[in-house]
Amino acid sequence: MPRIPLTWLAEHVEVPAGTTAEQLASDLVRVGLEEEAIHPAAVTGPLVVGRVVELTPEPQKNGKTINWCRVDVGAHNGTAEDGTPEPRGIVCGAHNFGVGDDVVVALPGTVLPGPFAIASRKTYGHVSDGMICSSRELGLGEDHEGIIVLARLGLEAAPGTDARGLLGLGEEVLEINVTPDRGYCFSMRGVAREYGHATGAPFTDRAALAPQDESPAVDGFSVEVDDAAPIHDVPGCDRFVAQVVRGVDAARPSPAWMQRRLTQAGMRPISLAVDVTNYVMLDLGQPLHAYDLAQVAAPVVVRRARAGDRLTTLDGTERSLHTEDLLITDSPEGERGARVLGIAGVMGGADSEVTASTRDLLVEGAHFDPVSVARSARRHRIPSEAAKRFERGVDPALPRVAVRRVVELLVEHGGGVADVELTDVDRTAPAPAIMLNLGLPAQLVGVPYGPEQVVGALEAVGCTVSSPHDVAGGTGTVSVQPPTWRPDLTMPVDLVEEVARLEGYDAVPSVLPVAPAGRGLSDGQRARRAVARALAEAGYVETLSYPFVGSHQHDELGLPAQDPRRRSLRLANPISEQQPEMRTNLLVTLLETVRRNVGRGLTDLAISETGVVTLPSPEADGAPQLPGAVRPTDRDLDRLELAVPAQPRHVAAVLTGLRDPAGWWGAGRRADHTDAIAGARLVARAVGVELEVRQAEEIAPWHPGRTARLELADGTLVGYAGELHPTVVTALGLPDRAVAFEVDLDVVLAAVPGPVQATPVSTYPAAKEDIALVVPAEVPAGEVLDAVRTGAAASSAGEIVEDLRLFDVYTGDPVPPGHRSLAFALRLRAQDRTLTAAEAAAVREAAVAEAARRHGAVLRG
Template sequence: MRVPVSWLADHVALPTSADGVPDAELVGEAFVRNGLELEEIHRVPVITGDLVVGRVLEIEELTEFKKPIRFVTLEVGPGHGVAPGPDGTADSVRQVICGATNFVVDDLVVVALPGAVLPGGFAIASRQTYERLSDGMICSVRELGIGTEHDGILVLGHVGQPELPPIGSDARIVLGSDDPVIELAVTPDRGYALSVRGLTRELASAFDVPFTDPAVAPLSVRSDPGWSVHLDDPGCSRFVTVRVNGLDSTAASPWWLRHRLQQAGIRAISLPVDVTNYVMVLTGQPMHAFDAQRLQGDLRVRRAAAGERLRTLDDADRALDADDLVIADDRGPVSLAGVMGGASTEIGDGTTEVVLEAASWDTASISRTVRRHRLPSEAARRFERFVDPAIAESAAELAAELLVRFGGGRVVGRSVVGTVLTLPRIELPVGEPERLIGRPFPVAVIVDRLSQVGCTVTTDPQGAGAEVPVETDLGVVDAGLRECDPAATDLGGAGVLLVTPPTWRPDLTRPADLVEEIARLEGFDSIPSVLPAAPAGTGLTDAQRRERAVGVDLAAAGLTEVLSFPFVGATELDALRITTDDARRRSVEVVNPLDAERPLLRTTLLPGLVDTAVRNRARGARDLALYEIGQVFLPRTDAPAAPQLSADHRPADADLAVLKASLPSQPVHVGVLLAGAAEPAGWWGPGREWSWSDAIGFARRIAATAGIEVRTVAETGTAPWHPGRCASVRVGDWPIGFAGELHPAVLEQLGLPPRTAAVELDLDGLPAAALPTAPAISPFPPVHLDVALLVDAAVPAARVEQALAAGGGSLLESVRLFDVYTGTGVPDGQRSLAFALVVRAPDRTLTAAEALEVRDAAVAVAAERCGAVLRG
């Protein structure tokens, strides 16, 4: 919404700057303070030198040149010319060269005299051109910096038209050089702010000053009807027609009207169109003008019939839908209601009889029509946000008066069909604003602010239906809070205000809405900032602390956290080769999914991680290390059916228990995906790719961060991992996830690099970490022993290490693999694993025999469990 400050100042007293003009900055701040979003304050570029209003006296067409050129004689006022004027006035005429052809003799134009400097540093001087002396320049809108049109020069009007500026007067005043334009972003819930009427009401409340409502004026008595109208559909609640006969539709709109429309971002077209647009911006009521001579029979508001079509004013032939509201005559639709008129009744140069229409339309119907036909318009923009139905009659009369004023003719009659419904009354306890906002509001302030919104406030002190208006005596502003005498508002013992919202605020439906308006107009900055006291408690749970610790540690290791959508589809699970009998295929289906191709709640984090990796690689990121911590959704096999609960009261505890039991299990998982280079190649070396060992390392790291020790067991049949490079991660014998490289077929199908690895662990499946205890350090010397074992090549080294630790007992302090060998001396199909053993007792120095006994016991268990043979 764009509006010049001068237009606002016509209806409300605005604060002024030092030079006495309204201060646009203060006006913008007031809008922001009232909750409107200020986009920009547009200012007219400065023009220095003489810029005057001139009259075209004579036009000489110069035809000897390649393009049409005019030599124009102008009357520019006494003291501005170089030759006497037609009335003998000295120094009031100049002659200039001009290439525009959109003006005639006796037109008033804007003339820049020699010495003037136009926007962009364009200096005007007398110069010899086209064999003539051009002593100035006639200006276009773009040259003046007040618009973008450059098809011709700016014509202010024609001699004989009313309200023309004096010849020789300063054109800067006419152009509004000191008239900034304020641009606001109006949210859908504040449709009333798409008008000068609504914005001036906001300013009146911001500055606590009265304003003049442009939509409230005494209506002329009309004994004759405007045009007969029938409302056949409830989508229109009120329809007003005013008929004007004898109109000169070719009459030019006055400059001030065209200029204000231009400032509001609307292009001037013709007098009837300009007048309806002007009244729309002023009052917020969109209107349409029909050529009465092209109408046949009565007008009807109805839904479009099957097969009906309408050629709209944008010259598009549109197939109408049965849901479209239309205005029709005896021949068929003549207007797409509330959106755009039809070409069959368009006003042309020969139009002399006009029917002005102002109506109230159903907002949802207009919104659907706009989107269905992809036909946004200024009228529809307002109807979609709601238009005050009470102003249709006065807006139509105002437009008719302007047409008669500038185009001649007379108003024949007016017809009004439909009614204005009163909005439901709201009961507002006087203590409700303080309860919801947290600061006291005197009753006088409450009543005053609601009155500024337009509400009618009454009270019923006796409780017997004897409502009386509430009178207030508001005091002065003190420290940001409006103070008043507590006794200034006497409610007669009643503690409830009866508030009737105005017709333009249908969004006010409950006490909370009224409280929001009070707080908004008082200023949100007047609400004290009080930090609430933290309730007593233990803070984060152990599970939350563990989850955060794991995330922080993975980020510290260089991984990037991602957050993927919790929705998956069957195709994504197919790409990961997860078979139909896999438990991860049992999922919860969303009734109304955001994406029809992803209707399932995820049972694993891998689809989201893989999708993120594929998308990032498509955008050029080759090396990725990602992690995600989030919930998965596992349906319960014995879950009861979810009960249908009502929203009008709190459900019973038993119903809530059943509802909770019907929900799927939602454990927190952590997932890691490693693709590309772990260490980049460079002058320092060839680099290194991520592999299965990195994935298992991160699995162990996650468990260590959670304070749990895990073990890994070779896994061969779990998708989507590689059957020979995957491990099951377990706490004791309980599996909590998997780590390793992804299957080559999966990587090829997804376009991920070879050796891409992944981890997925059930964080909630980890047991609680034991309380940390200080390690017992033996003061006695350790015994270091090495042992080399021959085992089958398929036996994991971790399994042998675990067997040695189990066999060594309490005296075996540590076991560490330090060498793996295959080759000479090692039979085919086997490998040599060398372990370093540390043997120590807490209470004595061990003898060599005792240490060897521990080693032999460890080797014996390894031989039993893993088939290990001591290498000679």
């Protein structure tokens, strides 16, 4: 985020004396620039100018020589025994100063960046009453060995003078948050313009074209733009300005004021050539680059990368380039565009880096396509300051002004001489004019803006408003030409936003909508909360996971190549390239949560999640692009509705480890497939639906023999529950025999019966019957249970079955091999009488008969 020193801002706009960073933040927020932080003064306490009056070198036993200094600090001097002022004694290890030099002294009580508090202390046999400071100790640069001598910086002050004001160290710095569409505010020029809008303070555009900027370019260093394959049909580079400066001492330190400003802005001073380009970028908003001219062979060619192109960037990393990358190249030995010098708008290469031996520079200022720069910066993970600005949009009119400013600073502070020749490859085109109905701002914002207000606000932003028709009536249309520094202004609603912003957001009334009368939660909301409550009461911990997945997660679940769950909706701009798709089932993301917890030592888990999945239809067309500020047609709305993929709500849960913990009461119990089935049936019962349990077909990610297919009474599939396949458990690193379920909650809710008629509770006693049936082992217990229920209900005694459950499964003698015994408990009760033994026996016989008819069941002897 940009950092704004007030003194630097004041060079572009009139900032009243005494303005604080807090006041500046309050002014800027009115035009949409929010405060991110206020950075206090870098140095606090008594930092003063001192004059060295004595200097005595004292060699030490460790081979080091220190200087015992007497320093006159004016009104801050000490007091001698006779009451007269005396200089302070200070120990210093540097040797680049002498008697008579004015230096910067941190007296006891000063706090330097770090923070580092200064106090009197005994060292090397003396009491050092302060510290003589270097640039690094004050946060002004990286020079740690050399003490700051004011005369070498062109500064002069009497001993005792406040050095914070002299060096600009007592200034607060405001850091602001800039939205992506306001890239011009990544510069002092842009923020100053907005401050002028907010306060009415006069703004001076220091990037205004000078006469020499408007004159035709003469033959300078040869530059060619060869972008034969632009992405999204937009040229990668539509302007390239270059100029040569010769005889520059590029490695010398930049002036103190420039280093101070760069440090305040959060950048590290490096050398004159680098600091000047960074300074102009921060000042005007135009990223620039300086090449060692001796390492560049004409012509420079701007082109797309070719297969096999590589570049070692300034950070020392060798990078393999993508064919979409826009490159700056040169032509050694006549091979046109053969060598890569840098990734356009992102970072330069090490081959043409400015070094201590550089004397001749080629200064580049260009305008690159924001999309191209953004993709390259993300592809190579280089979030450079230049890329931040280019991807948000840079003023195409700036390159020539910015290059001129860089050249002037290099000549002034580096002793160079600029070539008269200049290169300016200019293929820029004005942005299309926007036709604006003058009544649109009032219509959309709800504030009665007059036509004069609308036109005035747009002209203040920098727009050129022409072709007014019936402006006085406020119903006409005007042609608006956006300024070059506002590439975000492309349609009428953008202009409406500018009018609202400049006229003041506080003028927009706050109107609370009238809440319609209601009856609380909807039926669906109550049902979903009932499900969540039931799971929580059963011991499940509710979680929430992001709905983004990658194809590798489908592989981990063992989904076949043609499985419809692999047909997912791919995001155009995913948060992570490893997870660019929307999930088609809930388990795929819930299992990631389980894996994370297991990896941190939590192996006994029972977690659940309720969320939507996205199921795109292969027949659906893409969503139409709808215009703004007008109501879409019914046909467009229908197409939009059809393009939206189905998003049913699912419920899933996973259990690992122990379901019942071990303790003094005995051994614990491991969760198994029956717990998963019980959890799924609990979800349905919470809303009044009963699920049928069937043997499941083989389907990933479930174990083929320990999984149930869950259906409604009419056979509609609801979901699956059971044990996860061992290969899935291994791939995810889960505890053995992990179990899970996933059901389609929308299908369950659609089956919720209507209002339930309450029935009286019978006061007659219950009769109990137990039935043990021997059936083939391959017959599912659920199907036998269904047969017993059907037979009992069809008995001559009528509807008297109150409860039916399976309570025992047995194999072994005397049950024949290949068979098992299933024991069921029936509880019978009538509403109007006490049941007789004959009636209970009739129910029992009917149940056995139906089980025998369906599955060949026989009573166990």
